[in-house]
Amino acid sequence: MEKVLCRVCGKEIEDWGVLVAKGATPPKLCEPCRRQIREYRAKMIVKHEPIRVVEAKLGPRLVRNLRPEGKCENFAPQIYPQCFKYSIGGRGFGPWGGARFEKKYIIYTYIEPQPEAPVLVRLMRKQEAEGCLRWFYLVFEPPVSEEPPNLWLELWFTRVWKWTLKGFGRQFKRYYPINVPHETLLTGGSRANSGRFGNHWELILCEELPEEVVIEEEI
Numbered sequence: 001m002e003k004v005l006c007r008v009c010g011k012e013i014e015d016w017g018v019l020v021a022k023g024a025t026p027p028k029l030c031e032p033c034r035r036q037i038r039e040y041r042a043k044m045i046v047k048h049e050p051i052r053v054v055e056a057k058l059g060p061r062l063v064r065n066l067r068p069e070g071k072c073e074n075f076a077p078q079i080y081p082q083c084f085k086y087s088i089g090g091r092g093f094g095p096w097g098g099a100r101f102e103k104k105y106i107i108y109t110y111i112e113p114q115p116e117a118p119v120l121v122r123l124m125r126k127q128e129a130e131g132c133l134r135w136f137y138l139v140f141e142p143p144v145s146e147e148p149p150n151l152w153l154e155l156w157f158t159r160v161w162k163w164t165l166k167g168f169g170r171q172f173k174r175y176y177p178i179n180v181p182h183e184t185l186l187t188g189g190s191r192a193n194s195g196r197f198g199n200h201w202e203l204i205l206c207e208e209l210p211e212e213v214v215i216e217e218e219i
Helices: 016-021 031-039 060-065
Strands: 046-058 084-089 104-109 118-128 134-141 152-162 172-175 182-191 197-206
Touching: 046 060, 060 152, 084 182, 084 197, 104 182
Parallel strands: 046 152, 104 134
Antiparallel strands: 046 118, 084 104, 118 134, 152 172, 152 197, 182 197
16 A cells, blocks of 8 residues: 555554554554644634433334444533443444444433433534534433433434446345334434445334334335
8 A cells, every 4th residue: 555644744543454454544644643743733612502302212223323432521420420432323334334324423421321220311412612613412311300201212224225236136126114203302314335235214203113113115
């Protein structure tokens, strides 16, 4: 592989291949220069506000598809003993997920995610104070009510497809309708660069979990 040089010092970016293989944006600076510039980078002033707050049980598909995102700083150690960091969406997420994706959302949870675990769900918006940039993220906390919640928070893949260029082999386009009343909180999807395979998903609130019904469409 041809050497990639740092734009600041001109030295080889030794970790370029490792970062790209993990799905990161190809770096333009070497690791020492990245650290030096990061120290002087101005912090963006942002505000956080809740969009939706509700108690719900974690659906099994949501828990199964959560992606660990490494260590998470615990901002309330006097209240919660630990904090976990996960994500939904992103590169290669879900069945037949590809390199391109629509959305990725971070989840900060003060309980260990388990199927049917009751949680207080906070859908949060992070807004740039003097600009138009904004992000959404989720926070899971222990529930406040003593009664078990009557809602589910579930992840549902509503469409999955895959086809071949030559028109034969294993190819399909499948829809999985959400066949219960629900409220959609977040959506996303992931697909190959060529568009030949991919998926679409929704994060929903519902009183009962959907049944899996498959609708096949000819390609």
